[in-house]
Amino acid sequence: SSSRNYGGRRRYSLSTATQLRVNDSCVQNTSSASEGEYSCIGLLSPSSLSKLPPSVVNLTITRSNLTALHSSHLQHLTNLHRLSIRDSLLVMRNDTWGAIPEISVISLDGCWSNLPDDRHSNAPMNTRSDRPHLVLIPKVWSGMDSLRRLELSKCNVIVRDAEVGFSALPPNCKLVFTEGSLECQSSHDYLLGMVEAGRADVSKNITCFTLGDISMFNTYYTFNDKPLLDVLKLRKSMELCPSKCSCVLLGIRSMDRPLLSVNCTNAGLTRLPDRIPPLASTLVMSNNKLSNMDALFSNRHYSRLANCDFSDNFISNINGTALVSYISSRSHDIKFVLRNNNLTTFPVWELSSFYSRSHRSGKKHLPAFELSGNPWDCHNCSFSPYFKTFVYDNMFHIKDYAEVRCDNTGERIFHTDFDRQCNPPPSLLLPIDVLNIFMALVLSLLLADFAYNFYQYRTHGKLPWIVRHCKIC
Template structure:
């Protein structure tokens, strides 16, 4: 019986404890504090932070904030703001304000303030903002231009945060009119990757900028996108990686030349063009951007191109333009070693030089190996060179090369002999009758001639022998040796 009474008391204790815990978990009605006020387009997140939606001017903001809170507000967030012109003059009723955030908004121009009591903003945050409706990225995103006119009224900022925006132009000169910007923070989004943004890398080195690896480059187009502008460009590649190559290219570009990073042809290697035409070069530069893919050295005075074959900075070339120079010789072994095992096609323009011969043996070897292994074929332009059409040790093989590899030599119709050629002045190579010029002529002596000469020599020997024997018999009475030993009956 006492066990039942003990169990009942235990149940009552447990029920009392649970009721007490439930009472503690439900606050009194008067203890519930609202986290924000939702009256009108603006609401209070914290006593010092206000969020407003759909604003067209900052003057509207002040009129929608309770008067007793205005002096405390330090942060203002504008969501879905529409096009308008902003000025700090409209913020005089918020004297403590130092941070403004635009979220998913049209960010238009900030005019210079005219009132001395306008608050000094020290922190600006743009998240998913734009102000270009006509300029789109390759993925049809609207872009953001932050020009001197757009930022004119924001001088004195200490921090500028740009989050998930696609920035077309970024000029901070007006922001730094009062004092230098301490931090530029770019998170996500994208940038139009051009040379005029190299200063961002310098700011990062100085600790004044932070750009995340998720920030990409983008391609801008006002019309139809082309395959080259999207695939072979900086599009969707890391901004920091692209700018690294741009900076390196600027550093290693020869002083006489122009260097330009076009984008990426492969995921890890950029497309770099090196333009050095008509600058009086007599030799190839030793230092060029290490990933250069296209070199244009036409209309110079270059005579030796061994640097092309031996310098590692030239290894990734896929277009080599050396037309209109003074090149007269190509080392066959160096050329073969340069071409074999290349991961890329290569086009070599050697038109209008001083070439009289080519390393035919090595070139044929390259084509033979390429056919067997499905490797890449080199392509040549060879017109307007003084080819030695009078040399029968070169001409037949050269004509065969041009004829059988005509798809690899686009200007084969224009390859001609020089005007001072003995046999074929200005004649097209593929039309030359090489056999008539270089085939061996008839032999000096035919077989019948050799036989006749042999018989004549034998007859002459017989006559000489007869005369010798006759002389011996008349003078000494001596018969010939063969008669003495002949048997007689």
Template sequence: MVCYVRGGKVHCVRVLDMWRRSCLLWAAVTAVLPAITTVAAWEDVFSSTKRIWRESRFCQVVPGLEKVGQLEVVCEGIKSLSDAGTLVDVKQQPRVTTLTVTYSNLTRIALDDLQAFPALTTLSLNNSVTSDWASPSVVGVPKVTCLILDRCWDNYALEAKNIKTTRPAFALTLEQLNMLPDLKELYIVESFLYHLDRLQPPPHIHIIVEGGGIECRAESLWVMDWVSSGKADVSNSTRCFVPTSDPFHMKYSFVDKFFLITMGYWKEMERDCPERCKCLLNGIRDNHLPMIGVNCSGIGLSHIPESIPAHSHSVYLDNNTITNFTRVFTHPLYRNVDKISLTYNKITSMDGRLFYQFAHNRSLDLCINLSHNQLSKFPVKEVQRVYDEALERDTQHLPIFVLGYNPWDCDDCSFLPGFQKIVYHIKYSQNSVRPYLDIRCKEGARSDLAMQQVMKLDVVSLCRPDPPLLTPMDVLVICLAILLILFLLNFLHNFFQYRRHGKLPWIITKLPSC
């Protein structure tokens, strides 16, 4: 399969090989067929067969344009562009306008080697190595206006940097393109670019990228500008290319994500990034949404930024003078944030009602770092409610807090028991980081509590309720004592009545006589 340009479009056709190539291929296979017993043996046969397939050189004319005085030539297996001049009939050379080089290991790409084709305007390199480029050094070289790079590679540059990749890739620099002074159209077909220089004005080159991949990074944003202005066309199937075979980077980066979508997110991120903050696109999730990090640390903020890029997943606001962060719970742009860091600020409280509305039924992880602030109380009821409801739903998306180095009020027994439960949640959710050890009572607390770890406090004994003034037994004893006193008083009264008046007590007169 080879590609060429005709009528402003890229066409791909199949080219039949000469009979001797088929004979060589069949001879290679039949010679080792009895020895093929394993997969490794098959790979060796394939490698040897491919080598033999490419060792033969030939050029042939693509039928279709002979009558109009133009010729399209396909050369295969050549090691230099000058080989095409020796393999094409001298009488046909002046009429060649399109040259396609396929399955070749070109040691040099230079217009000097194409002087045999003065009418050449289109050069197409298919499935070939493109290692060295050279500027024209002689007069009379053809004016190549269209360059097609179809499935080309130059992995030697990557290997020199100890970068391993499973895909054939190459770099395309401005210096290389300047070696084709008359170039107007550049087609990059099913190729993977690990580096693409920004084209400087005058913008006389139109770029067409079909399939393949381009490295997604900030330096590639100029391609999006060219696409918007019509100076470049990138197909929807073109993906991001990362020159690595590391499984971690293959999963958590831009590998095989669509280039236009990814760079569109990147462009929006840079547009919406808050002033003086730094924003970074860390990767694309499996749901094709970006992972954007926003860093606004140490820039003197006194409040939460009003706007951040859409789909931001982490926000760092450390080392500022922020006192209130309720905007995190109310602003829709913070809805998808799964990590927010507010260390070394002046925060004194957290709104429990707004937090519950924010974290309720949340399907994303949430980590809020509030260490090194001025918190003394915490909305334990609302946070515990979120935990309880999450456990009822058997979800793993529990909010995580980092609360160390705050002056926690351990004297308030209406707050301390519930807060200690929250600390235990933090312990079991962050047992590897162990930030719960830094959650301590404030220095101004009771002498036996100052700077004590909240998790290790004996809350039951510390917050034991005061005993009542009177127990039931005390009440019973008092009642009996009162009755006894009344009885004694009545006895004394009756005794004095009898001594003075001889009058017996009333109850005695009512008793029957013997």
């Protein structure tokens, strides 16, 4: 067929050499190798379909504006093998499509629907987004036992009853999705299994989209336009979620930076789980019984974390060398929440050296900490003054620096005078001074005695007392 534009309206003319008009909308493609191939362009009424002969094998509906397509409109086409619908407003109503016994291929290309989505509002789907959507109802194809292939192209698909979804296709039917997008729901996780089993062929170009209110958060971490198969693989990785924890995929900034949270709060854990989803970005271990976090630095499953919450545990020591080695390999920011543990000291020397090197080299991704609520030992003068300096110098990285307090006094680290506490003023007399004074007195007495004896000897010829009484002398 060819088209001409008349006053802004496009009309279609048919080449009589290759096509035979059946009615005002449908023609038979006589040049086709198959005599049963028919095309319907610009359908306005289902009556045009009812006039098609039962010999139709392949039917192509293009640019249709039918508000509803029922199986009854095609039920008389007992030989219909392939149904193709292109660039059309399509609503496949939920009725007995299995009444068309021979249909084996349904091809939907560039189709959209005005079927309302009850989960959000009663407004037509195409009025709530800048892209038209195709709403599919699994019950439509679940009764088509003869269906062997469902083809989707250039369609943005929403599947009602997503938990059933494409898994309701007959066992021998294959889904072929070559171009377009699918509304991303966790209920579609079964689709990856269909791909692995060969029951679905989903192109890598198929992307996700989401409906709902747009906010700064879900614009920054969004599923929109992310590769569908990669999103499904991310969700499949959540099978590694520890048994006492919950894992949630909230969004995706980039495929290597998903917002994937592992929450193990109040799980009674005494050590870190051996495995978590490898691309997890947030680990929440608050209110457990952890005594250390060493496994965090050596387990490869924890290599992508950006937020680590270890608050309200029993951690008393942190390996500074392992900590610096762990954060040195980061290509993104990382935050450690260590509030309300049993820390009395902190690896200030290792971290101070790391921060200094990072500032000199221009490294942008530096670790942040929350340290309040720990029993910091301010009597330890080999640690406390350096800890105060570390907190002061890195207050932009110590998020709760103003609440870091000494355990013994409750005084804020910032307000504690460690110079006075660790370097008290000297007393008036030191022990060495007392010894020197005593020795000076003894020496003075000896000199005085010598002078007296010398005077007695020269004046009276009298020898000293010790000489007179010394028998040896």
